[in-house]
Amino acid sequence: MSPITPRRSVLAVSVACATVAVGLAAGSGTASAGTLSGTLYRDPDTAVARWVAANPGDSRTALISSRIASQPASRWLSNFNLSTVQSEVSTYVGAAAGAGQVPALTVYGIPNRDCGGASAGGAPDLTQYQTWIGGIARGLGGRTTLILLEPDSIALQTCLSASEISARNQALATATRTLKAAGAKVYLDGGHSAWNAGSEQARRLVNAGVADADGFYTNASNFQSTGNETTFGRSVLSALSGSGVTGKRQVIDTSRNGGAAGDWCGDDNTDRRIGRYPTLDTGDANIDAFLWIKPPGEADGCAYAAGSFQPSLAASLATGAANPPTTTPPTTPPTTPPTTPPTAPPTTPPTTPPTTNPPAGACGAAYTTSSSWQGGFQGQVTVKAGGSAISSWSVSWTLASGQSVSQVWGGTLSVNGSTVTVRNAAWNGSLQPGATAEFGFIASGPAGASGLTCTA
Template structure:
């Protein structure tokens, strides 16, 4: 840790100790099942839309199937002066109702690796100050904290020193929250079942201080089946136990996993469905809750601004039927993400490469772009039996890749290569990416084995 980071960590420890907590000596309560009713907040983006649009043909369905359910309250704006009161207001409302508040803390420095939900605290010192404010509003009763989605599973944009600093920041944040409210249940990021391997993810969790947390969460903003996530979680728990961290549990985001799986973005995919309703009654000793962490109907940042509520998405998730309207009177909302770039929907740009004898070809399609970045899908096809594939191309001037899904990225100089994940080596296959810079028309080279 640099001397500068040592300074902010020491200051954070001193601040919490002065408030009556002992951060570095905090020991979490034994992780276990949560019992009780999850809190349904009255003032949410979907509730506001329902109230503003009583005569819309979609309103009854969206109200009964989505707005009626508890979803997580996102803390995504790093406002040091108001965060404590925001948390206290929400938590006090849940306590008054005798229900369990669920908060998603989303403000880590270099959030989303500069992708569609970029933002966060300008530095880790201010991040810890923000966490102190959150901790001060948590109260004393049971509260669930989903700490920093993607912060551990997505580290491709960070240097080794930055990863270490982030791990230390997450560990300190966990201890700060637990010291302020020992009944708070804090869960760390474990990605999802089609991302990092369970062994790799467990190692990352240990480095980020999962021993001080109650467990980990998976599938946030994603679409993988609950059964796949449970199996993945058990593998992580086994790996954690082998590493000397026992008793950790899992929570699963089921907000959008009742239909098709596939790439992470659901803005223009009508095969998605809401999954199991939020509950703490999972019937599984390893799974503390099924939660709606990503509020259904809030966009991912592809066709719409990340975090904005879109009734067309909500209606499709709730019914499996395409939006019957062509326009909406709903006001623009920006929760949970408030710092996303404006996206556009350009005419797709595609390029193919099928060198003789490589056994496969690849087509890159730009699916959305914004000032300073773009998103693309790559379809990989071929003939014959394959167990693996790799697609390579030369990055353009100013381009860098911040995120890849359904594949593994390596870069060497200006050459980017994406290889299949462990589960999709057979063709056809697809992968997606988010990149900084201007979208171009690279020449793709595909090889299959």
């Protein structure tokens, strides 16, 4: 840990210690204030779960099992290996889908990671980094996944020159678009409330391509209270809006923020506690999730090796924490985004109402504006099969005056004059009766897409 960044925490890098994931708004039901809903995925094979299984007689086991191992936390991808990352992601995401839940991944492989601190490492260069990101995207296979992209990559830039910052920003923006095209919900590094000012963090997020992302996450590198992070998040969102970027949401890491803040390195600190348990039921329209991005009990690299699971740390965090809520997993995988509005109104509602085309025949399409900014917008289209199974689909509409589509994910774009057509990707063309697929796009001009037609 460099002395010039006393307010941040070194992050774990061990894939073996990485854990669990998250469900989101691909699920049925109503999103609870944020844009996400569903049941969080709890990986049965994590460092804490393995320790609990191997130590049934330890006096700390019951506490750690009930208050930490029982909960979902983010699965980290931090081992740079081009040959295995696709299969690793595919296996993990597939297991979550089989459980009827949607996973979350913390992607941690940017070159010059942690500015050479205790979590140093990552890809040898940005070209190979994008190849690695491509493997992750292929592993997703179009299955909606919550991705926390590169902790500290935006908040920590003290070791980078101006040209290196520019190159990193471009790399993060490219990675965001690649992962979005594979169906991911992508959140960028927002630092935390005791680090950069909200306006400065927003400026950095804009430079790193947050307009193409779903939002940002905070507190993965520290222990600031949820209240502080919520206030900080609102200041970042306000500054983003002032820059013309709207419709974004915050994710807060609550894994270790139930006690004292202060000293950046938590390995020897016994006054920290587990914060809020992971949930998508945030009750706040600005916040998509409270997550355990950093798995409780994994070291920061001070007294113990970064990423190693330490039962003494886990027990300390769990002591005094409330018993976790009980949850019942869904019996079927989530497939359809919620259609009922959030219980609290979103701060930036869609700028145009959904355009629907009920599938009386082979298929239908419904459009909504997911975010907008000065001169452009992001749209989302849900394709729904009718009464018969289909093996492919295409959706067409006519561009309004001043509109042009620059990017599509979840489908293949073609434009003929003012007519836009998006055809299914290789992985989402086959739909059973009543099943849905989604694609999104970035466009310039006034928000909206009317007159959608779907053919199969």
